[in-house]
Amino acid sequence: MLLLLAGLVALDVRGAMGIAANLTYAACIGNPADPARRLEACTRIVEDRADSPDKRAIAYFKRAYAWAAKGDYDRAISDSDAAININPKYAVAYYNRGIFWSDKGDNRRAIADFGQAISFGFNGAGVYENRGVAWASEGNYVRAIADYSQAINLDATLFRVYENRGLSWLHKGDYDHAIADFTVAVSLDPSTAYAYFGRGLAWSFKGDGDRAIADYDSPWTSIRIWPMHITRWAAPGRTRATTTRPSSTTTRR
Numbered sequence: 186m187l188l189l190l191a192g193l194v195a196l197d198v199r200g201a202m203g204i205a206a207n208l209t210y211a212a213c214i215g216n217p218a219d220p221a222r223r224l225e226a227c228t229r230i231v232e233d234r235a236d237s238p239d240k241r242a243i244a245y246f247k248r249a250y251a252w253a254a255k256g257d258y259d260r261a262i263s264d265s266d267a268a269i270n271i272n273p274k275y276a277v278a279y280y281n282r283g284i285f286w287s288d289k290g291d292n293r294r295a296i297a298d299f300g301q302a303i304s305f306g307f308n309g310a311g312v313y314e315n316r317g318v319a320w321a322s323e324g325n326y327v328r329a330i331a332d333y334s335q336a337i338n339l340d341a342t343l344f345r346v347y348e349n350r351g352l353s354w355l356h357k358g359d360y361d362h363a364i365a366d367f368t369v370a371v372s373l374d375p376s377t378a379y380a381y382f383g384r385g386l387a388w389s390f391k392g393d394g395d396r397a398i399a400d401y402d403s404p405w406t407s408i409r410i411w412p413m414h415i416t417r418w419a420a421p422g423r424t425r426a427t428t429t430r431p432s433s434t435t436t437r438r
Contacts, residue, residue: 210240213247220251227251231267242271246278253285261285276307284315292319310340317349326353344373344380351383360387378403 212226227248231241249264265282269275283298299316302308317332333350336343351366367384370377385400 210244213244217250217254220254223251224248238271242268242275242278245271246275246281249278249281249285253281253288258285258289262289274305276302276305279305280307280312280315283312283319287315287319287322292322295319296323310336310343310346313339314343314346314349317346317353321349321353321356326356329353330357342373344370344377347373348377348379348383351380351387355383355387355390358390360391363387364391 209226209229212222213230215223217223227244230236230244231248233241236244245264245268249261249268252258252264253261262282262285265278265285268278269282272278279298280302283295283302286292286295286298296316296319299312299319302312303316313332313336317329317336320326320332321329330350330353333346333353336346337350340346347366347370351363351370354360354363354366364384364387367380367387370380371384374380381400381403385397388394388397388400
């Protein structure tokens with residue numbers, strides 16, 4: 186009878202430890218809105234060498250997102266490195282690390298990581314959009330346009346991609362293509378101020394001041410853009426567009 190009770194106690198202890206481990210893992214992979222709780226839970230997992238490599242890689246990946254949510258991109262990148270070291274084909278970890286590099290302003294490393302993510306099968310519209318933003322930030326508008334076009338092929342509803350491609354066309358001096366893209370962006374989201382502003386610039390560079398002013402006078406442009414810019418540019422060649430509109434996608438959680 187005593188041996189039976191001892192066995193039951195051992196089973197209860199192991200069961201409680203299993204439940205605690207499951208709760209820790211759930212907290213690590215769960216609610217991204219609580220980065221402090223995620224950091225604590227994921228740290229327990231990555232420090233437990235008894236856990237499986239796959240589980241530890243996921244914990245590093247999730248903790249990287251938590252660090253990024255706190256604005257600590259260096260630690261986010263370090264944890265992404267650790268996840269990739271465990272699983273060199275961890276496609277979404279490359280994607281997130283690309284986002285972190287972009288946030289730090291290192292577009293070259295971001296482009297490399299987005300490329301790795303694509304090569305390992307993470308090839309949705311978001312990765313092409315973000316790589317396009319990185320290319321545009323580097324001044325390579327040809328490659329930016331190619332990536333934006335691929336993103337549009339995958340998801341034609343992303344109005345910000347049309348805005349960004351329009352801006353890249355603008356930088357290349359192709360005002361007709363720029364106007365076409367900004368017009369699509371406006372049709373997808375009539376409140377998108379950047380598209381009105383960009384289209385106004387394109388009309389301005391084409392010498393059509395009336396149409397430029399009409400776009401500059403859009404209520405959405407007045408509310409969202411003009412507080413950041415001088416009030417009206419109608420004469421051709423007076424200003425240049427900003428490099429990119431912020432991308433619509435961020436890290437995977």
